């Protein structure tokens with residue numbers, strides 16, 4: 001499932017094709033995604049201009065000139081592809097490579113920028129929804145989300161407050177979208193390794209009794225930001241379905257320190273540990289028992 005860096009990478013790929021451009025035509029080839037698209041989906045978009053393309057956690061938010069916001073989620077296997085009709089006479093390798101997958105191109109946006117944006121989703125866990133901007137604060141998909149980890153509201157004090165008194169593991173706390181939004185299994189494992197904190201550690205131990213942050217809270221917030229920024233710079237992690245909007249692969253999987261590295265040498269300089277895999281709340285956790293305490 002894509003996490004924040006993958007979605008941010010997609011946002012950056014879509015922005016030049018969509019921002020400031022009008023939907024000249026919207027094709028809904030298959031409307032039964034995670035939930036059915038509303039009957040008036042295409043009509044509410046057609047002719048409207050995308051005034052801005054933002055992101056909240058793992059959701060893409062396209063602000064429209066009509067005052068609506070188009071909310072888009074990639075689900076498990078969703079991806080966006082941008083084709084530029086003016087992009088030369090010979091289609092690139094990716095065009096051929098994915099020609100056989102066009103059966104899963106469920107939604108096609110024709111933009112006044114000349115770009116054709118397709119939403120492809122073999123498993124159809126992705127979703128789209130249109131809501132008036134004025135009602136966005138009350139939107140159930142978004143209104144329980146914690147702060148953005150790369151925004152100003154996320155800091156050691158906030159994280160410590162959220163973990164104060166929590167008897168769950170740090171892994172579970174960081175994976176909780178109400179504590180901090182957009183992190184999933186990969187980046188929680190990587191951030192904990194970077195902060196040298198065990199995923200099994202009790203979440204409350206990053207806060208004092210009064211909820212004040214200690215050094216662990218400081219290093220953990222720092223690690224979360226550093227890992228996410230590094231992953232965004234690499235175009236996210238391509239394990240299965242994640243692709244950049246031009247078909248390229250994200251590269252951060254080559255920089256994993258612990259994720260998916262069970263039995264391999266820990267990459268912390270000077271550490272002789274071996275990466276271990278355990279299962280926490282039904283998901284694999286990868287960590288180094290030697291340098292993560």
Ligand SMILES: [Zn+2]
Nearest residue numbers: 266271288291
């Ligand atoms: Zn180690």
